[in-house]
Amino acid sequence: MEKKIFVLDASAIIGSHNFHDSDNFTINEVISEIKDFKSKLFLQSALEERRIKLDEPDEEDLRKVESITKSSGDILRLSEVDRKVIALALKFRRKGLSPVVLTDDYTMQNTLKIIKIPFKSILTPGIEEILNWIKICKGCKKKYPSDYKFDECEICGSRIIKRKIKKNNSL
Numbered sequence: 001m002e003k004k005i006f007v008l009d010a011s012a013i014i015g016s017h018n019f020h021d022s023d024n025f026t027i028n029e030v031i032s033e034i035k036d037f038k039s040k041l042f043l044q045s046a047l048e049e050r051r052i053k054l055d056e057p058d059e060e061d062l063r064k065v066e067s068i069t070k071s072s073g074d075i076l077r078l079s080e081v082d083r084k085v086i087a088l089a090l091k092f093r094r095k096g097l098s099p100v101v102l103t104d105d106y107t108m109q110n111t112l113k114i115i116k117i118p119f120k121s122i123l124t125p126g127i128e129e130i131l132n133w134i135k136i137c138k139g140c141k142k143k144y145p146s147d148y149k150f151d152e153c154e155i156c157g158s159r160i161i162k163r164k165i166k167k168n169n170s171l
């Protein structure tokens, strides 16, 4: 399986304090967007333990994001930090890596769709409660949304299976 690199925006860091030892990256500017105390503490230790690493996008990737979001119209809805996060993912892809952006920001997700970089929301979509289905990794038991499109676990690479859950069973 191809090794995945995760690129985190602020919503990903605030929404999940549960990062594994895989390659998680963010940029300096995202750190200054984290205001709540708990997330700050979490982030500090994650940075110290190198569970989250810092990197910067290159100029050519920033220019590419700018031109794409100008033609899609999303440039007005994206902050400079958002664009840098996307540009960092582009840089990783340019270097032959396989980035996944973790973000709950709809405009970022839209731009990522256009440039064909996979993304993942942190917050669980509400539809799962109605469907009563989840996907779960056979190996490490990580839970995925029922519409998760990959067959392999992003953490351990094991197969992901569909499992029916009881109504109101919390994830």
Ligand SMILES: [Zn+2]
Residues within 6 Å of the ligand: 137, 138, 139, 140, 141, 142, 153, 154, 155, 156, 157, 158
């Ligand atoms: Zn797994």
